[in-house]
Amino acid sequence: MPLSDDAVEARAQGWRTLAALHARIEDALERSLQAAHDLSVTEYTVLDVLAKQDGWHMRMQQLARAVVLSQSATTRLVTRLEKRGLLSRYLCEDDRRGIYTEVTGPGHDLLTKARPTHDATLATALEEASGVPELEPLVRSVQGLTHV
Numbered sequence: 001m002p003l004s005d006d007a008v009e010a011r012a013q014g015w016r017t018l019a020a021l022h023a024r025i026e027d028a029l030e031r032s033l034q035a036a037h038d039l040s041v042t043e044y045t046v047l048d049v050l051a052k053q054d055g056w057h058m059r060m061q062q063l064a065r066a067v068v069l070s071q072s073a074t075t076r077l078v079t080r081l082e083k084r085g086l087l088s089r090y091l092c093e094d095d096r097r098g099i100y101t102e103v104t105g106p107g108h109d110l111l112t113k114a115r116p117t118h119d120a121t122l123a124t125a126l127e128e129a130s131g132v133p134e135l136e137p138l139v140r141s142v143q144g145l146t147h148v
Helices: 005-037 041-051 060-066 071-083 105-129 136-144
Strands: 057-059 087-091 099-103
Touching: 005 041, 005 105, 005 136, 041 057, 041 060, 041 071, 041 087, 041 099, 041 105, 057 060, 060 071, 060 099, 071 087, 099 105, 105 136
Parallel strands: none
Antiparallel strands: 057 099, 087 099
16 A cells, blocks of 8 residues: 555655754764864774674675675775775685775774764764754664664
8 A cells, every 4th residue: 555645755754854863973973083083984984893893804795785885985995994004905715705804903093092082972963963853853762772
């Protein structure tokens, strides 16, 4: 059964509200991470995702899915971080076609320094967004997430 026009509009409005919250938070994170640590949000996310893996590494394809980028965009991003000494790549021993990306010591150190900035900025951005009536229900939902 197709949705009514009102239901379609409500869903579209919900999506626009979610996009607005995401944009607001992403902008705040981008500014603070760039200013304090010379990291973009996406670079921080790559370091964070990899650092949470056993051995601080994962296959490039898995990383692309985890950070929601195309494989080519992930490759370019990893290359930039590799040039900065924050990541390294190596061939998978089991499957010589597979490539692993790994956080280096300096990459882990930078992530450790950047994490408090990220967490404080996220908390502040959510707090500020909670003051916007349209965003407040979504903020409550985000703050209620403990396991993803």
